[in-house]
Amino acid sequence: MKPTRKYLSLFGATALLLVIFTLWVPHGRFLTPTNLIDLAQQISVNAILAFGLTLVIVIGGIDLSVGAVVALAGVVCVEALGRGGQFWGVAAGLAAATLLGAINGLFVARTRMPPFIITLATMLIARGVSLGFNEGRPLPIGEQNEFLLALGNARLVGLVPVPVVVMLLVFLLAGVLLHRTRFGQHLFAIGGNREAARFTGIAIARHEIVVYSLCGLCAGLAGLIHASQLYSAEPASGQGFELNAIAAVVVGGTSFSGGIGAMPGTMLGAIIIGILDKGLNQAGVHFSLQYIVKGAVIIAAVWLDVRQRKH
Numbered sequence: 001m002k003p004t005r006k007y008l009s010l011f012g013a014t015a016l017l018l019v020i021f022t023l024w025v026p027h028g029r030f031l032t033p034t035n036l037i038d039l040a041q042q043i044s045v046n047a048i049l050a051f052g053l054t055l056v057i058v059i060g061g062i063d064l065s066v067g068a069v070v071a072l073a074g075v076v077c078v079e080a081l082g083r084g085g086q087f088w089g090v091a092a093g094l095a096a097a098t099l100l101g102a103i104n105g106l107f108v109a110r111t112r113m114p115p116f117i118i119t120l121a122t123m124l125i126a127r128g129v130s131l132g133f134n135e136g137r138p139l140p141i142g143e144q145n146e147f148l149l150a151l152g153n154a155r156l157v158g159l160v161p162v163p164v165v166v167m168l169l170v171f172l173l174a175g176v177l178l179h180r181t182r183f184g185q186h187l188f189a190i191g192g193n194r195e196a197a198r199f200t201g202i203a204i205a206r207h208e209i210v211v212y213s214l215c216g217l218c219a220g221l222a223g224l225i226h227a228s229q230l231y232s233a234e235p236a237s238g239q240g241f242e243l244n245a246i247a248a249v250v251v252g253g254t255s256f257s258g259g260i261g262a263m264p265g266t267m268l269g270a271i272i273i274g275i276l277d278k279g280l281n282q283a284g285v286h287f288s289l290q291y292i293v294k295g296a297v298i299i300a301a302v303w304l305d306v307r308q309r310k311h
Contacts, residue, residue, distance in 0.1 A: 006253050010268040017272065021279035030282060037161065041229075043274035044163035045070075045222045047267060049245035050252070051174040052218030054266045055211045056115075057249055058178070059191045060258030063104060063212065064119040066219040066245060068126035070238030073097040073223030075130050077148070078139040078233040086147045094220040100126055101216020105209035123242075130235040138232040152228025163225050170218065175263035187211065191258025247294060248273045250301045257305075273297075 021030045029035055049066050056063050077093030084092075100122060107118045133139065141148055154162045178184040189197040190204055198204055222241075227233045252269025254261030276297065280290045 006265065007268070010252065010265065010272070014268060014272055014275065017275045017279065021275065021283065025279065025282045030279060035278075035282075037159070039274055039278050040164045041161040042278060043270050044161070044167040045226050045229075046241065046244050046248055046274065047167050047270035048170050048218050048222040048225070049241060050248040050266045050270050051170050051263060052215035053242075053245050053249050054252075054254050054261050054263060055174065055178065055187065056215045057191075057246075057254050057256060058187050058258060058261040059208065059211055060194070061108060061115040061208070061212070062119060062246075062256075063101075063215050064116065064242050065100065065104060065123040065126055066215065066222075067238040067241035067243075068123045068130065069097045069100055069216060069219035070223035070226055070241055071130040071233075071235055072100065072126045073220035074227030074233035074237065075133040075139055075235050077224055078141055078227065079133055081141070081145055081148070086145050089145070090148065090224060093224050094217060097220025097223060098213050098217045101219070102209060102213040104216070105212030108212065109205035109208040133233075133235055136235050138230075138234050140232045141227065148224070148228055149231065150228075152225045152230075163229070166221070166225065170221070171263060171267055174218075178261075178263055183207070183210075188259055188261075191260070193259070244273055244277075244294075245270075247298050247301075250298055250305070253301075253305075255305050256302065260305075 018031065022028065024030075049070070053063060053066065073093040073096060076096040077089045079089075080092035081089035104115070104119055104122055107113060108115050111118075143149070150162060151166070152163055156162065156165060178187065186197070186202045186207055189200070189202060190207060194204065223238065226237060230237070248269035249261070249266050250256065250269070251272055252262070252265035252267070254266060273294070276294060277290070280293060285293075
């Protein structure tokens with residue numbers, strides 16, 4: 001499918017969902033300005049995770065650890081707040097997440113073990129480390145940490161949530177990296193044909209380490225925003241976040257086979273998943289059925305990808 005047709009289909013799906021939930025949600029609450037702003041803020045964490053995962057999936061990889069990294073970044077950040085202030089807390093949270101991403105990349109690049117297995121293992125390790133802080137109890141963020149609390153709750157000019165601004169900045173940076181740099185061209189080449197990329201002189205191992213590190217960094221940033229929104233770092237938070245992020249990437253048109261993907265598509269995928277989550281919830285659909293709907297959406301998206309590759 002050509003990019004223009006793909007984006008038109010995603011825009012069409014978004015518009016259709018908006019119409020459906022506008023009619024379905026009682027009292028016309030879905031399309032109110034307050035609800036839409038809340039929806040945008042809710043989408044931001046998943047979108048930031050999805051941008052990092054897009055880079056990984058474009059090279060034919062996968063990272064299942066991002067949900068656990070969300071929790072890890074939060075608890076490391078809050079734990080460090082009391083030792084060195086907000087700057088060191090934020091830096092420590094992001095550094096821990098990036099380090100775990102780099103470890104993922106190093107194992108993928110050097111051992112040639114399946115990324116699924118490596119990141120499944122690091123997901124469990126990150127979750128265990130997170131639960132080890134404060135015996136698994138939440139770590140509250142004190143009111144004096146104004147910058148960290150503003151990261152997830154403040155609004156610019158009293159209207160635009162800061163998480164949405166951060167999401168848009170990450171979207172622009174990731175989009176430029178993937179679509180406007182030689183590094184991005186190399187990622188598509190690796191995902192499209194790894195052996196051909198190696199013969200052309202592309203340093204595949206180095207690119208894998210960088211990509212997984214960037215994915216970890218995005219998960220860390222999402223983790224800080226999520227902790228800020230909760231006013232505490234929850235060691236058990238982030239469960240299932242990786243599934244929503246992967247769903248956004250796949251729905252947005254990035255191929256699990258690698259070599260095909262785009263940040264605008266991922267953004268639209270995150271919006272579609274966010275509308276589904278919020279719309280089904282506000283419509284009173286049982287949570288079990290919500291999982292079924294999202295699963296069906298993922299199957300449909302992958303099926304379309306397989307069909308397009310065959311053609």
